[in-house]
Amino acid sequence: xxxxxxxxxxxxxxxxxxxxxxxxxxxxxxxxxxxxxxxxxxxxxxxxxxxxxxxxxxxxxxxxxxxxxxxxxxxxxxxxxxxxxxxxxxxxxxxxxxxxxxxxxxxxxxxxxxxxxxxxxxxxxxxxxxxxxxxxxxxxxxxxxxxxxxxxxxxxxxxxxxxxxxxxxxxxxxxxxxxxxxxxxxxxxxxxxxxxxxxxxxxxxxxxxxxxxxxxxxxxxxxxxxxxxxxxxxxxxxxxxxxxxxxxxxxxxxxxxxxxxxxxxxxxxxxxxxxxxxxxxxxxxxxxxxxxxxxxxxxxxxxxxxxxxxxxxxxxxxxxxxxxxxxxxxxxxxxxxxxxxxxxxxxxxxxxxxxxxx
Amino acid sequence: xxxxxxxxxxxxxxxxxxxxxxxxxxxxxxxxxxxxxxxxxxxxxxxxxxxxxxxxxxxxxxxxxxxxxxxxxxxxxxxxxxxxxxxxxxxxxxxxxxxxxxxxxxxxxxxxxxxxxxxxxxxxxxxxxxxxxxxxxxxxxxxxxxxxxxxxxxxxxxxxxxxxxxxxxxxxxxxxxxxxxxxxxxxxxxxxxxxxxxxxxxxxxxxxxxxxxxxxxxxxxxxxxxxxxxxxxxxxxxxxxxxxxxxxxxxxxxxxxxxxxxxxxxxxxxxxxxxxxxxxxxxxxxx
Numbered sequence: 345x346x347x348x349x350x351x352x353x354x355x356x357x358x359x360x361x362x363x364x365x366x367x368x369x370x371x372x373x374x375x376x377x378x379x380x381x382x383x384x385x386x387x388x389x390x391x392x393x394x395x396x397x398x399x400x401x402x403x404x405x406x407x408x409x410x411x412x413x414x415x416x417x418x419x420x421x422x423x424x425x426x427x428x429x430x431x432x433x434x435x436x437x438x439x440x441x442x443x444x445x446x447x448x449x450x451x452x453x454x455x456x457x458x459x460x461x462x463x464x465x466x467x468x469x470x471x472x473x474x475x476x477x478x479x480x481x482x483x484x485x486x487x488x489x490x491x492x493x494x495x496x497x498x499x500x501x502x503x504x505x506x507x508x509x510x511x512x513x514x515x516x517x518x519x520x521x522x523x524x525x526x527x528x529x530x531x532x533x534x535x536x537x538x539x540x541x542x543x544x545x546x547x548x549x550x551x552x553x554x555x556x557x558x559x560x561x562x563x564x565x566x567x568x569x570x571x572x573x574x575x576x577x578x579x580x581x582x583x584x585x586x587x588x589x590x591x592x593x594x595x596x597x598x599x600x601x602x603x604x605x606x607x608x609x610x611x612x613x614x615x616x617x618x619x620x621x622x623x624x625x626x627x628x629x630x631x632x633x634x635x636x637x638x639x640x641x642x643x644x645x646x647x648x649x650x651x652x653x654x655x656x657x658x659x660x661x662x663x664x665x666x667x668x669x670x671x672x673x674x675x676x677x678x679x680x681x682x683x684x685x686x687x688x689x690x691x692x693x694x695x696x697x698x699x700x701x702x
Numbered sequence: 703x704x705x706x707x708x709x710x711x712x713x714x715x716x717x718x719x720x721x722x723x724x725x726x727x728x729x730x731x732x733x734x735x736x737x738x739x740x741x742x743x744x745x746x747x748x749x750x751x752x753x754x755x756x757x758x759x760x761x762x763x764x765x766x767x768x769x770x771x772x773x774x775x776x777x778x779x780x781x782x783x784x785x786x787x788x789x790x791x792x793x794x795x796x797x798x799x800x801x802x803x804x805x806x807x808x809x810x811x812x813x814x815x816x817x818x819x820x821x822x823x824x825x826x827x828x829x830x831x832x833x834x835x836x837x838x839x840x841x842x843x844x845x846x847x848x849x850x851x852x853x854x855x856x857x858x859x860x861x862x863x864x865x866x867x868x869x870x871x872x873x874x875x876x877x878x879x880x881x882x883x884x885x886x887x888x889x890x891x892x893x894x895x896x897x898x899x900x901x902x903x904x905x906x907x908x909x910x911x912x913x914x915x916x917x918x919x920x921x922x923x924x925x926x927x928x929x930x931x932x933x934x935x936x937x938x939x940x941x942x943x944x945x946x947x948x949x950x951x952x953x954x955x956x957x958x959x960x961x962x963x964x965x966x967x968x969x970x971x972x973x974x975x976x977x978x979x980x981x982x983x984x985x986x987x988x989x
Binding site for chain 2: 390393394395397415419423430431432434442445448
């Protein structure tokens, strides 16, 4: 066990930033720290790295307490804070040299290590540029290079892909995955896809409290099934309803009216693990009402996240993981919003059960 | 520590502040040197040095303002404080870097008495003793400046506060002289100072009980001492205020004596403020 966080509490006056947080991270794990803004992610990370102290509780890295032996613990941690700690007046190479020095990297290994790290973070072509002339994406990568310096066993990254373009995000994710082969990685994010793409364990925290911790794949299996099908059909309204009613096992139907003349949207609910898509297809086919779009809604990590943190849906635009293409939905987002909140209410009850048995 | 030292030193010369400081310092010393030693023909280099102690007020804030404040602002303190460096080695590295810049100026100045030697006999010992005193004086101001810089995130605030504090250390000599020296007003002034300390303590700790305890115990001790032995307070205000007059410690060097108490005083100022800076960095963890 590499990290052990026990009953961590951080208070700022009356405000509680971290509330009784406990978890452990094993060697070689990638732990995703998920939470809305202000959930206490950065505070927790700052405590683990020894930058600030906890009000109560303790953090142990490799069996050493952060408060009792800070220097030993700091040797084992590479940290990329929210704002990359860069000196704008240094060149990339000078900066990495400096970081290697303060992290007490062996002189003989230093040069080679800097070269290797610059290559793996793809900043080699920028080595002689001043950091103040770099773009946000490159700065982030230099920050990442700084965290990796010395190859510490534990790497902590606070929102590592913020401000990067999609191509860079994918590159950085690949890099993090590569790192995880030899290091333990904790990364925080409020982007769900990122966590589901990179991490093997997810810890969701909200208002300083841990909401749940589980393996990524268990999460979507356990909380992901909704038994909900979205349907867009062209034809006569009465005919469509008739056809739908012929299909058994549907528990309820939501009708969303029409956008284009003669095209209707529906959301159909069944029990979980029941597949009625085939029956629907034939029913519509017999009624001569062509199906334009049909997919079963699965809960993405994002939905699970919103569900367990109970965030306001209008604040974050819903994106659904579906069998279909996500882009097609954009036109009907407004309609879905209303429907989704209903779905959320239903789902919330389910979630309460889930959380209580964690 | 060496890494921090090298980094700071380099940043002084990449950002020009180092050159500006050295150049400006040398210009002012040059003017005084020319007037006192070359034109007026005094054989004492210490006159020049004691004439320019005010230069620290102007130039030291320029050098020290960015030391910690910039790290705080750019969040690079996060890098330093999460690295395996101790707070003290960070402070030491920074102090030695800024002290080295100052030493460059002092090394150049060491050649001035040699120039004077060409034109007659001078007192080499007092000249170099005064340069030594001047170096310590500079070190003390740099340490105070470093401490002030560690308290804030803004370089401008650090510079302004340093400027005011340094100005006070220079004016303190004259201020102390006009303060009352009788024991009753001394008791009143100390009580007021105690009150101010209590207010500051309350602001920092937010603990009313401790603050009142400090106030009551302190006031009781003061009053008791005053009742038992009022003569203890005679001239004490002046003494206390003079204690803060950093520059006046240089006076003995001006008169050509190597004053041990002044040397100890200046070195302890350096040590105390380096210690305070370390504490102020460590304190950040507990905020």
